[in-house]
Amino acid sequence: MLPKPNFFVIFVSSMESYEDDSPELLAHQLRILVRRLQALDRNDLLLSAIGVPTLEALRIEAAKGTLSPLVITSDYRLILEATHTEVVLSPVHKAVYLLFLNHPEGIEFKHLTSYRGELISLYRRLAPYMEVERMEETVDRLTNPLDNAINEKCSRIKAAFSALMDEYSASYYIIGSHTTRHVEGSSRIWFRRLKIITLPRRLVKWQER
Secondary structure, eight states: OOOOOOHHHHHHHHHHHTTTSOHHHHHHHHHHHHHHHHHTTOHHHHHHHHOHHHHHHHHHHHHGGGOOOEEEOTTOOEEETTTTEEEOOOHHHHHHHHHHHTOTTOBOGGGGGGGHHHHHHHHHHHOTTSOHHHHHHHHHHHTOTTOSHHHHHHHHHHHHHHTTSOHHHHHHHSOEEEEEEEEETTTEEEEEEEEEOOSOGGGEEEOOO
């Protein structure tokens, strides 16, 4: 009796043999292998092959097709257009959110002091009657890399969006983490730990003010 084929080995070997081909051809081969494993009721091997991190990334990618446009009204309310639902945030949380929305390239928390003026400007528009001294004190805390205030604000923003949608959709709207690797010369490697809103900006609609 012949031994049963090891489909995990077949899966990996097949993908390696196509590593020089186009992404479309690789996807086609992957689809065939997935169907074979599912026909054998071996989703366990399929999960083992792709790994949980990849599965989570695929779920996030799948959510992209169902994202609602985010409307910023003339009075700075945040509305999910698909459900006509408001994302309720206080002025200071909105100021932080709009700051990151204005910078699709992302911002490192340790460099927030460079955005102090912009953050104060946003905060003034959102809370025009607040005392300037109190406002500046709040912004100073938010831009201080040794203070936890900015993390607290980001957590509250995450909670507001997560209450209105599933976690994979919410990952596009929240201020999340994104690490980029940089190499200088032959030996120096450094990382930029950005905070970023990954929502495609074509889905952000600003009403005229």
